[in-house]
Amino acid sequence: MGAPHGSDQVTSALRLTQALLERGASVQVWTCGYATLLTQRALGPDKPRNLADWNRDYPSTAALAEELLTAFPGRLYWYGCRFCSDDRGAAEHLPQVVLRPPAGYAANVAAAGKTLLVGVI
Amino acid sequence: MRHQEKADGRVLAIVERGYRGALEKQFFDELYLATELHRQLGGLDVLLRGQAVTYALDAPPVPPLRIGNRTVDTLTDPRQGLRTLLEAGVGVWAEEPDLAALGAAGSPDRLLAGIRIAREGETASRWTDYRMVCFL
Numbered sequence: 001m002g003a004p005h006g007s008d009q010v011t012s013a014l015r016l017t018q019a020l021l022e023r024g025a026s027v028q029v030w031t032c033g034y035a036t037l038l039t040q041r042a043l044g045p046d047k048p049r050n051l052a053d054w055n056r057d058y059p060s061t062a063a064l065a066e067e068l069l070t071a072f073p074g075r076l077y078w079y080g081c082r083f084c085s086d087d088r089g090a091a092e093h094l095p096q097v098v099l100r101p102p103a104g105y106a107a108n109v110a111a112a113g114k115t116l117l118v119g120v121i
Numbered sequence: 122m123r124h125q126e127k128a129d130g131r132v133l134a135i136v137e138r139g140y141r142g143a144l145e146k147q148f149f150d151e152l153y154l155a156t157e158l159h160r161q162l163g164g165l166d167v168l169l170r171g172q173a174v175t176y177a178l179d180a181p182p183v184p185p186l187r188i189g190n191r192t193v194d195t196l197t198d199p200r201q202g203l204r205t206l207l208e209a210g211v212g213v214w215a216e217e218p219d220l221a222a223l224g225a226a227g228s229p230d231r232l233l234a235g236i237r238i239a240r241e242g243e244t245a246s247r248w249t250d251y252r253m254v255c256f257l
Binding site for chain 2: 004005006007008010011014015018038047048050051052053056058059061064067068069070071072
């Protein structure tokens with residue numbers, strides 16, 4: 001999964017993830033580049049307040065990733081590229097997120113029955 | 122010329138790229154920023170071009186998304202964003218050639234109420250009337 005905040009590819013990737021999990025599949029998510037920022041613990045559970053709708057809660061991407069991981073235990077695994085994460089200063093991730101060196105990417109691909117690449121860095 | 126005769130120190134904000142992350146941005150999109158710029162800078166006009174002209178077309182609300190066991194009903198809704206801008210007094214135009222590419226240039230009734238159509242180059246010719254031109 002590639003950069004958020006530039007297109008709807010993160011929305012698409014997580015919609016597909018949800019659909020696959022609901023059908024009983026096991027899914028690995030691998031984040032690259034700025035997508036590694038999605039699971040930072042510093043994001044907290046909610047986005048900053050909406051000045052136009054102060055009392056409404058808007059989930060952070062970390063909260064949404066955690067929601068997915070909690071809803072589908074043992075079938076969803078979330079990996080991130082350590083280099084990309086370090087390169088962007090994203091040091092503290094959700095505890096379920098496993099950072100791997102970019103050289104480990106092929107091992108994740110080999111472990112998957114099918115790989116869908118939705119954007120890069 | 123369907124624009125105001127004089128921009129009177131207003132700011133022109135041009136939005137060309139659309140759909141920049143409905144799930145991660147939610148309310149905090151370029152139109153939310155436009156609302157704040159309108160408030161701070163004393164008056165904004167918005168020109169929608171390119172893919173962003175689709176924001177001007179009326180459509181049902183954005184459907185919610187299921188994530189885990191949660192229903193996320195706070196995805197970015199650009200049409201609601203435009204309605205908020207219009208209610209705040211922001212002028213909103215959609216550029217005709219890009220509407221035409223969608224087959225919508227001849228159907229102004231498909232646009233959200235209050236959005237006007239700008240002819241090609243019409244707004245560019247008025248850049249000098251604006252205090253500031255920004256691409257959002």
